[in-house]
Amino acid sequence: MTEQRNGGAAVVESLAAHGVDTIFGIPGTHNLELYRHFTANGVRAITPRHEQGAGYAAEAYARVSRRPGVAITTSGPGLTNAMTAAATAYAESQPVLLVSSGMPTGAEGRDLGQLHEGKNLSGAMNQIVAWSRRVTSADEAAEAVTEAFSFFTGRRPRPVHIEIPVDVLEQAWSGRPRVAAATAPPAPDPVAVGRVAELLAAAERPLIIAGGGAVDAQPEVTALAEALGAPVVTTVNGKGVVDEAHPLSVGASIRLRALQKTAADSDALLVVGSELGDSDLWEGQIRGRVVIRCDIDPTQLHKNCPADHVLLGDAAATLRGLIEALPSKPAGGVDRSAPLRAACQEEAAADAGVYAEINAAVRAALPTQTILVGDSSQVTYFGSVHYFDLPGPRRFCYSPGYATLGYGLPAALGASLGRPGAPVAVLLGDGALMFSVQELATLVEQRLSLPIIVVDNGGFREIEDQETARGIAPLGVELHNPDFSALAAAMGAKGIRTTSMTDLSDHVAAAVDADGPTLIHFDIR
Template sequence: MSTVTGGEAVVAALVAHGVDTVFGIPGTHNLEIYRHLATSGIRHVSPRHEQGAGYAADGYARTSGRPGVAVVTSGPALLNAAAAVGQAWSDSVPVLVVSPGLPLRHPGLGNGYLHEARDQGAAMAAIAAASIRVTSVAEIPVAVAQAFALMTAGRPRPVHLEVPLDVLLESGEAAPVRLPERRPAAADAASVAAAAARLGAAARPVLLVGGGARGAAAQVARTAERLGAPTATTANGKGVLPEDHPLALGAGLHLPAVRALVEEADVVLAVGTELAPSDLWAGPLPLEGRLVRVDVDPLGALANATPAVALVGDAAATLVALLEALPGPDPGAPAAERAASCRTRKQAESRAEGAEWLAVVDELAEALPRDAIVAADSAMVCYYGALANLPTSRPGSFLYPTGFGTLGYGLPAAVGAKVADPGAPVVALLGDGGIMFTLAELATAAELGLPLPVVVVDNAGYGEIRNEMIDRDDPVHAVTFRSPDFVAIGRAVGCAGVTLEGPAGLADAVREALAADRPTVVHLRIPSAPTTEGAAR
């Protein structure tokens, strides 16, 4: 035990849990944390907005496999980060947001205190796995350990830690507490045996893989090969099975070819996916009586479809146990033939669906190395174009805001990914609407000197919503904008830049940007984009 301030105890606890990087913005109320961060050995990255800090921590977590940490101040700063917390919850990403709170003896009805929020902890508890508020310095080490337990034991989720301002400043006795080592556990033996019996007898198995399998890539590949199962993924599972693998169908569970394959299957093995509407688009898959499900979360094992057999356990450990229990030899050529047939149909569908964006995606595919990471935004070029058409080969190589569907995610997530894996080629892919939500993070990327291509595909506003208005026969209203000079903005904060009048030349621009000593804004104008709004058509 030693006598420390609350801020010192917070930083010591982060160090004890192996935190090497935090993304944050100092403010009046969190200076006691920053005082000790400065000498802690933890790297600090300064985004320009708290939403950017949260998304960068998310990108860091998805890329590194470790919790991302954001440190913000109270009130408006914390609420600025709330969209990122909601996205991390939706995509099961371990993000810890640390903030001050109002003093312990603050009057309940408020008195106009700086950054006063009526109940910021309740706001965060509504969108995170938990909001933990401590009441003494001595509680801080245990609270941080609890936060890491919530983020890493079972289904990963974001957590908010609130330390009242007076507790941050006061002194007390505290010693860091480390989590006991935990071995990932497989599902119970009876469930594994039941699943192995079904899968071992299957003639037409299919494997569906989600983000919960990111840490089980080797086991997923072995399972697919052992079963002879064509394998499709969700957006967050993209790359878990390299998309040049003979059994890989890639991402795009919503496409008719994947639905047809599932309808023909006698057993469907789903690993680490909630089979969410945001991945399926066209409604639930027909899985009654044929679904074997692996999920670390008992609730997740029941989400959106009831399994015939539920395997509740760590994906990697459970697949190892399942492989050991499966009878018989590995299947031969027919498995690859089934996959190839489905892949051909699926590729035709995905390229038709993403036709407007194919030239952009194909240029990117030409430029990006096999180990590249794409941080995508909620943009048409990403979900119609890149999701099912841009090949990836490693887990966590397609960072995308599924479910919650925030705009502005791609750029700060790319910063977080590049900080987590400096040797990996990283590209941010956004629309002109989305980048405006976190445009300030160009300055963050420039300050860090990141060789980061920031590809802005400009269709003059909110293209998806514009199309929905047209489909509804509504007036086209409030969705078409004149774009700023993104290259000039980038240069103003220290980036390089190039403007392209269409996709031609994008591959060369991205290659040059990956070799540069700073970020490069690649402003790609779509020649057919509208310039004015009008009545419904």
């Protein structure tokens, strides 16, 4: 078949020029000129069973790989199906490029009754992501891809969208892709760095909070904590920034009142790369006697907790500057981490119940470097956040901010392809599974050897608990579930049901080396 260099080639060649070798998407009537060029440009086209799954897969791909994830949709419903995933990437600060086809030039917004026609889908996307751009030519399409990859460097990562009219996809193109120049992050003020270093060194009760903006600064956060003898707590997106087996690690315990009380008493509270949002704090708050905020995004430096001192810059570079500026003998060093971690674990246990034991059993069965994928499930936010220790960042895929159900299975797809060879496991609830159960077929198709542990509590237990707390009789939360193990087998996976914690560990360990995914139905009803 003749390969025509057209608007589709402009996009795909530009993606390949920026190192993209995998996209997630579903071919449709209006985006086929993109699909024409994938194979010739060395780009794998992975087909989830729903465009929302494509978006979640791209988000998790970016989360574990440090490279932007790319999702492709057709026009109209293909794009609107992916909107929740795009909003998730925005809430979780992940670099995702969503490319969609669109109505022909001049037809947009005219209500002509065309296939997949929408009123103004680029405008709608612009309210969800960092920016959306509808292009008018093949050259502009190539330039928009370059602009996207430039946007992904040197600033807080956020998703973007490019809409390409179907006639532009078919338009002849003789250009060449231009590779984006990296944008340098803001450099911290050296005078402010020196002042903060002196303050940290003099502190008797320093505390470090590391968020998602610190995930690429593990050596620096760890070294600074060791120099100060400072406990380190993370947000959920910062989980693993300091090895959770490290003596100074307090884990992802920022929501717990024991931690928030300790922060309030800190005479040097250093917050690195976090907005300190309610999705992490659960109606609590972070305050400190002296607050220092370090962030690459200037709009975050006083958000939700006013700062006494601010450092605008990349986390790793800023922390290296602080370490170099520290006096030789900081005042800190009293071991406050062990008792603080114990207090946090005791508090977390009140919510976790059986989920703590489940996570311990799953953790024991998996390799140390496993990437764990969760969902908006009690077993994740009451369990995995606190009881599945990680040795490093970018190994926990979960959406605490947008808190969407159905993230787990497609995110496992993206995580597995984003870090090939790394063990991946999924641990989620039955309600979350049913939001995207169709993606089990995609995992089978890709022959991904991963355990999928489904903790079955019979429906939407969190919402049932909230109804009960408000004096509302349970309504809409007690759900009929299929035979999960039989459903898995019907899709080509291995399916197992158990109620034994010991058997759970054995099944998880066996699933890591299986030929394809294994769904383990763990019934706790």
